[in-house]
Amino acid sequence: MPKLGMQPIRRKQLIHATLEAVDQVGMGDASISMIARLAGVSNGIIAHYFQDKNGLLEATMRHLMKALNQAVRTRREQLADDSPRAHLKAIIEGNFDDSQVNGPAMKTWLAFWAFSMHQPSLHRLQRINDHRLYSNLCCEFRRVLPLEKARSAARGMAALIDGLWLRGALAGDDFDIEQALQLADDYLDQLLANR
Amino acid sequence: MPKLGMQPIRRKQLIHATLEAVDQVGMGDASISMIARLAGVSNGIIAHYFQDKNGLLEATMRHLMKALNQAVRTRREQLADDSPRAHLKAIIEGNFDDSQVNGPAMKTWLAFWAFSMHQPSLHRLQRINDHRLYSNLCCEFRRVLPLEKARSAARGMAALIDGLWLRGALAGDDFDIEQALQLADDYLDQLLANR
Amino acid sequence: MPKLGMQPIRRKQLIHATLEAVDQVGMGDASISMIARLAGVSNGIIAHYFQDKNGLLEATMRHLMKALNQAVRTRREQLADDSPRAHLKAIIEGNFDDSQVNGPAMKTWLAFWAFSMHQPSLHRLQRINDHRLYSNLCCEFRRVLPLEKARSAARGMAALIDGLWLRGALAGDDFDIEQALQLADDYLDQLLANR
Amino acid sequence: MPKLGMQPIRRKQLIHATLEAVDQVGMGDASISMIARLAGVSNGIIAHYFQDKNGLLEATMRHLMKALNQAVRTRREQLADDSPRAHLKAIIEGNFDDSQVNGPAMKTWLAFWAFSMHQPSLHRLQRINDHRLYSNLCCEFRRVLPLEKARSAARGMAALIDGLWLRGALAGDDFDIEQALQLADDYLDQLLANR
DNA sequence: GATGAATGAGTGTTCATTCAT
DNA sequence: CATGAATGAACACTCATTCAT
Numbered sequence: 001m002p003k004l005g006m007q008p009i010r011r012k013q014l015i016h017a018t019l020e021a022v023d024q025v026g027m028g029d030a031s032i033s034m035i036a037r038l039a040g041v042s043n044g045i046i047a048h049y050f051q052d053k054n055g056l057l058e059a060t061m062r063h064l065m066k067a068l069n070q071a072v073r074t075r076r077e078q079l080a081d082d083s084p085r086a087h088l089k090a091i092i093e094g095n096f097d098d099s100q101v102n103g104p105a106m107k108t109w110l111a112f113w114a115f116s117m118h119q120p121s122l123h124r125l126q127r128i129n130d131h132r133l134y135s136n137l138c139c140e141f142r143r144v145l146p147l148e149k150a151r152s153a154a155r156g157m158a159a160l161i162d163g164l165w166l167r168g169a170l171a172g173d174d175f176d177i178e179q180a181l182q183l184a185d186d187y188l189d190q191l192l193a194n195r
Numbered sequence: 196m197p198k199l200g201m202q203p204i205r206r207k208q209l210i211h212a213t214l215e216a217v218d219q220v221g222m223g224d225a226s227i228s229m230i231a232r233l234a235g236v237s238n239g240i241i242a243h244y245f246q247d248k249n250g251l252l253e254a255t256m257r258h259l260m261k262a263l264n265q266a267v268r269t270r271r272e273q274l275a276d277d278s279p280r281a282h283l284k285a286i287i288e289g290n291f292d293d294s295q296v297n298g299p300a301m302k303t304w305l306a307f308w309a310f311s312m313h314q315p316s317l318h319r320l321q322r323i324n325d326h327r328l329y330s331n332l333c334c335e336f337r338r339v340l341p342l343e344k345a346r347s348a349a350r351g352m353a354a355l356i357d358g359l360w361l362r363g364a365l366a367g368d369d370f371d372i373e374q375a376l377q378l379a380d381d382y383l384d385q386l387l388a389n390r
Numbered sequence: 391m392p393k394l395g396m397q398p399i400r401r402k403q404l405i406h407a408t409l410e411a412v413d414q415v416g417m418g419d420a421s422i423s424m425i426a427r428l429a430g431v432s433n434g435i436i437a438h439y440f441q442d443k444n445g446l447l448e449a450t451m452r453h454l455m456k457a458l459n460q461a462v463r464t465r466r467e468q469l470a471d472d473s474p475r476a477h478l479k480a481i482i483e484g485n486f487d488d489s490q491v492n493g494p495a496m497k498t499w500l501a502f503w504a505f506s507m508h509q510p511s512l513h514r515l516q517r518i519n520d521h522r523l524y525s526n527l528c529c530e531f532r533r534v535l536p537l538e539k540a541r542s543a544a545r546g547m548a549a550l551i552d553g554l555w556l557r558g559a560l561a562g563d564d565f566d567i568e569q570a571l572q573l574a575d576d577y578l579d580q581l582l583a584n585r
Numbered sequence: 586m587p588k589l590g591m592q593p594i595r596r597k598q599l600i601h602a603t604l605e606a607v608d609q610v611g612m613g614d615a616s617i618s619m620i621a622r623l624a625g626v627s628n629g630i631i632a633h634y635f636q637d638k639n640g641l642l643e644a645t646m647r648h649l650m651k652a653l654n655q656a657v658r659t660r661r662e663q664l665a666d667d668s669p670r671a672h673l674k675a676i677i678e679g680n681f682d683d684s685q686v687n688g689p690a691m692k693t694w695l696a697f698w699a700f701s702m703h704q705p706s707l708h709r710l711q712r713i714n715d716h717r718l719y720s721n722l723c724c725e726f727r728r729v730l731p732l733e734k735a736r737s738a739a740r741g742m743a744a745l746i747d748g749l750w751l752r753g754a755l756a757g758d759d760f761d762i763e764q765a766l767q768l769a770d771d772y773l774d775q776l777l778a779n780r
Numbered sequence: 781g782a783t784g785a786a787t788g789a790g791t792g793t794t795c796a797t798t799c800a801t
Numbered sequence: 802c803a804t805g806a807a808t809g810a811a812c813a814c815t816c817a818t819t820c821a822t
Binding site: 591595626627628629630633 | 781
Binding site for chain 3: 610611612613614691692695696698699700701702703704711712715737740741743744745746747748749751752755756757764765767768771772775779
């Protein structure tokens with residue numbers, strides 16, 4: 001008798017096992033059987049739920065992206081203040097959400113960046129994600145800056161956010177999130193001041 | 196004695212073949228035999244000159260780092276103007292040198308970032324490289340800013356440079372270097388203005 | 391579930407293929423793929439059941455040791471006469487059992503002796519096996535000889551058995567088992583006479 | 586200018602390096618380049634003096650056999666007493682000469698036994714060596730025993746010698762040579778008493 | 781006489797994938 | 802739904818051998 005509704009449970013199990021595996025040994029050495037072992041299921045099950053390894057990796061990336069979007073959206077929805085500045089801060093902070101700055105997530109993002117350069121389906125996801133950050137920022141800057149200035153500000157802020165995140169990820173345990181937020185905040189002030 | 200002085204020639208050959216291979220198929224699929232084929236030599240020669248695959252990858256990373264340092268140093272040495280601002284601009288521009296923004300180099304850097312998270316010897320190299328950028332920037336900022344402000348500025352600028360580079364690399368052919376330099380320059384102005 | 395209970399079948403298959411391979415080309419040239427071919431299975435299956443080549447070799451050695459112990463035990467259990475002499479003869483004869491004097495077994499034992507000098511896990515097995523022969527002999531000698539004489543007799547008899555076996559193995563097809571048993575028997579008479 | 590008379594020097598160097606290599610890692614892992622390194626010469630030199638690896642191994646085996654024969658002959662020549670008993674003791678003792686019971690020699694003999702089963706040229710050498718021990722013993726026994734008894738005694742004594750040596754070699758550092766000689770001596774007494 | 785660069789076949793091992801149960 | 806047995810290609814690496822110098 002088939003257990004009903006196993007699909008979402010198994011998928012979550014396997015995606016988390018993938019993150020854990022990448023955290024432990026890197027994406028290159030995260031084999032199907034290791035992931036299956038971490039998830040406590042058999043090898044074959046991955047084909048059942050994700051077709052093949054690429055399917056699992058793509059699903060894992062979508063999971064991270066969804067978590068990022070969720071982190072940003074939640075912060076923006078809970079805003080008392082509807083000012084551009086408040087929204088921009090929320091976007092910045094969302095990018096340094098717990099779901100994005102833990103070991104497994106950081107290592108997996110790094111691995112995906114490299115991998116996506118040679119995998120069209122992942123590259124598309126990657127570009128969508130990059131564009132969403134820019135687009136979110138640009139929208140808000142647009143409320144207080146002329147178009148070209150807004151675009152420029154969005155490009156700069158997106159780069160600073162990613163750069164801070166990247167250097168933090170590479171630094172490992174020394175990632176000082178408060179400091180990163182402070183730097184982004186200072187930059188934001190300057191961008192907004194420069195009308 | 197056999198042909199003498201082949202070592203530096205072969206090493207260069209193989210490092211360039213590695214960059215080419217990573218550019219074509221990514222580091223995960225850049226096999227020893229593919230690299231050897233691209234270099235026009237036999238598989239076994241890699242062991243002869245680099246001990247093993249890791250040795251070759253590490254040498255390739257050192258090559259990229261050396262090129263980056265060289266690009267920065269050359270620009271600084273040729274400076275007519277010895278002002279902090281000029282030096283900082285030279286550092287920024289060095290990071291977007293041709294040796295760093297071509298396809299093979301960008302893909303290889305991305306791959307190394309991911310890989311270094313699980314390879315202590317590469318991680319060490321990575322940290323040295325990250326620190327050098329910060330350190331170079333900090334020195335120059337220090338000439339015009341108080342210590343804490345200089346540190347902050349260096350951290351911010353390092354992050355912006357890396358972020359611009361990263362987003363450019365992920366964008367692929369659409370990497371607009373002029374635009375990136377402009378954004379970094381604007382940020383630099385603001386940092387220097389904020390004494 | 392897939393075919394159940396394949397493990398013991400496959401393990402026997404592969405151990406016998408190993409003995410055959412060592413018989414045909416020696417342990418140095420008995421490659422995984424040759425063994426797999428002889429067993430009629432794929433290369434990869436060895437990892438599935440024995441982890442790696444060493445695991446297979448160790449299992450093969452255990453198989454030979456088990457056969458030897460079985461050959462001795464069976465003879466002793468079927469003894470009508472419970473005298474020390476009868477037991478000692480049974481031990482001697484067990485060491486020249488068909489399972490121990492055929493080509494594959496002899497060549498594999500020789501190879502293991504050499505190999506065990508550099509493989510701690512096999513060396514341990516080897517010592518256990520050596521000690522068991524001595525120990526079995528000593529127990530029986532002890533029933534009719536004082537301690538020191540029993541020990542001496544056991545050492546001598548163990549050496550003679552191994553020496554006869556060794557020279558027989560090296561002689562190849564000319565191994566005259568009857569002659570070997572006769573020599574061991576004569577030696578036994580002398581040891582027992584020397585109270 | 587070619588150095589004259591290098592051949593015997595280089596050959597000795599390489600044979601000793603081979604024994605050392607086999608002692609350290611076993612014959613399976615004693616590569617040409619390891620042997621060359623231990624000898625302090627280049628890889629290519631082995632082909633120069635021994636044609637190929639087999640040539641070197643065969644020469645090494647001949648070296649061990651020569652040392653064994655020398656050890657026996659020297660003892661017999663220095664005998665004051667020309668009795669069969671004295672000669673037999675000399676033969677026994679020669680087989681436990683320092684040149685035969687050190688680590689490198691023991692490990693190499695074991696490896697050769699295994700290897701010779703699949704290498705006709707080495708097998709021939711092996712049989713010559715085995716036969717020489719038997720033949721030497723038989724000659725002396727013949728002086729005091731009838732033909733069949735002499736043959737039997739020689740077979741038994743050869744087996745005991747080899748068996749004691751083998752069990753000693755497998756025991757490693759615990760090889761008690763005095764004990765082995767005592768056991769062989771006791772056996773000798775019994776064989777000579779049984780006219 | 782001696783070197784060490786270069787080869788390329790061969791090794792053990794790993795792994796994503798398939799499939800009968 | 803789920804298993805784990807089985808495959809076979811691919812991998813990094815080793816090595817005896819060759820040969821120009």
